[in-house]
Amino acid sequence: MSKRDYYEVLGIVRTASDGDIKSAYRKLAMKYHPDRNPGDKAAEEKFKEAAEAYAVLADTEKRSAYDRFGHAGVGAGAAGAGFDPTIFADFNDILGGLGDIFGFGDLFGGRRRGGPQRGADLRYDLEITFDESYAGTETTIQIPRQEACETCSGSGAAPGGGPTVCPQCHGAGQLRYQQGFFTVARTCSQCRGAGRVITKACQTCRGHGVVPKQKKLSVKIPAGIAEGQQLRLAGEGEPGSGGGPAGHLYVVVHVQRHPFFRRDGNDLYCEIPVHFTTLALGGHTRVPTPNGHDRLHVPEGTQTGSTFRLRGKGMPDISGRGHGDLMATVQAVTPRKLTREQKHLLEQFAKSLPEQEFEPRGESTDHEDRNLFDRVKDIFG
Numbered sequence: 001m002s003k004r005d006y007y008e009v010l011g012i013v014r015t016a017s018d019g020d021i022k023s024a025y026r027k028l029a030m031k032y033h034p035d036r037n038p039g040d041k042a043a044e045e046k047f048k049e050a051a052e053a054y055a056v057l058a059d060t061e062k063r064s065a066y067d068r069f070g071h072a073g074v075g076a077g078a079a080g081a082g083f084d085p086t087i088f089a090d091f092n093d094i095l096g097g098l099g100d101i102f103g104f105g106d107l108f109g110g111r112r113r114g115g116p117q118r119g120a121d122l123r124y125d126l127e128i129t130f131d132e133s134y135a136g137t138e139t140t141i142q143i144p145r146q147e148a149c150e151t152c153s154g155s156g157a158a159p160g161g162g163p164t165v166c167p168q169c170h171g172a173g174q175l176r177y178q179q180g181f182f183t184v185a186r187t188c189s190q191c192r193g194a195g196r197v198i199t200k201a202c203q204t205c206r207g208h209g210v211v212p213k214q215k216k217l218s219v220k221i222p223a224g225i226a227e228g229q230q231l232r233l234a235g236e237g238e239p240g241s242g243g244g245p246a247g248h249l250y251v252v253v254h255v256q257r258h259p260f261f262r263r264d265g266n267d268l269y270c271e272i273p274v275h276f277t278t279l280a281l282g283g284h285t286r287v288p289t290p291n292g293h294d295r296l297h298v299p300e301g302t303q304t305g306s307t308f309r310l311r312g313k314g315m316p317d318i319s320g321r322g323h324g325d326l327m328a329t330v331q332a333v334t335p336r337k338l339t340r341e342q343k344h345l346l347e348q349f350a351k352s353l354p355e356q357e358f359e360p361r362g363e364s365t366d367h368e369d370r371n372l373f374d375r376v377k378d379i380f381g
Contacts, residue, residue, distance in 0.1 A: 120247045123252060128255055134316070136220075137221045138221065141216070142217075146213075148209065154209045173188055210238075224316040228253070236248065267327060268324065279304060287326070304332035306329070
């Protein structure tokens with residue numbers, strides 16, 4: 001009996017994508033799986049046929065050869081054996097996680113569930129001040145986590161009575177048996193894949209091998225660290241099981257807001273009050289920085305809202321490569337209480353100013369020769 005076309009078997013067109021091939025095979029595998037059709041030889045043959053088609057079409061080289069030469073192009077590997085067992089290495093993925101329901105999570109000697117497992121990662125949220133983020137600091141934190149039981153050294157067994165070989169799987173962690181046309185390996189239910197069982201549990205950890213504890217750790221905060229950045233303390237997470245490595249501890253840093261500075265990247269922004277006389281006549285003013293004060297030259301005729309850049313006065317780069325800049329915006333300060341003499345002087349000064357001094361700069365209209373007060377009069381009458 002001649003073999004059916006593999007594309008016909010999976011019910012797809014020859015231009016089908018890898019995703020289409022996988023999806024089509026998944027549907028057939030679910031429909032004709034031996035566990036869903038016990039004792040049905042016809043369903044078993046269709047399942048086998050679909051597996052063979054998928055083994056070829058899911059492999060780029062085999063598919064290319066099949067497209068050119070048909071069944072002869074893939075040789076006896078597909079025609080003789082019927083299917084390639086290695087396709088079941090990702091069988092659970094193909095079934096969308098349902099492979100374990102059918103007992104095929106460990107098909108053909110897959111990874112034992114009871115083997116070494118890496119410990120879980122932990123997270124710790126740490127709040128620091130703005131000054132600490134600028135200069136860097138070192139602090140001590142205390143974290144709750146699971147640690148290996150000292151009584152049983154993490155074995156979970158009572159002292160003097162360590163784990164013994166599982167009597168059901170004889171230490172293999174798996175039970176193998178024939179199902180349909182291939183051999184199935186399932187995780188041992190008694191030892192859960194560990195290959196060993198505890199006959200007498202440790203009273204301290206109750207057989208778990210770990211106990212809850214509080215541990216103090218020293219954490220170095222690098223200068224320039226920003227809000228939301230995290231530090232990784234390798235191996236300071238939960239302990240692993242079965243000899244697996246411990247997880248990591250991630251310290252997430254939160255920086256308190258500063259009442260004066262605003263951060264953007266490594267640059268800092270601030271507003272500084274300046275007397276209007278300094279803006280008009282020019283002069284100097286002091287600008288606060290995270291590292292003291294700096295002297296800023298204010299040119300004559302500076303307008304309120306002007307921004308000056310103080311290079312290298314921002315936040316340090318966390319990698320140690322220089323600093324950002326400080327952007328200082330000047331804001332004019334209007335005096336609230338004036339003496340009679342000061343008022344008189346300002347009045348005299350105001351009278352000496354030409355009206356066009358208040359003309360908006362850069363404005364171009366049909367009435368350029370008219371001053372601001374004339375335009376206001378036109379609007380309000």
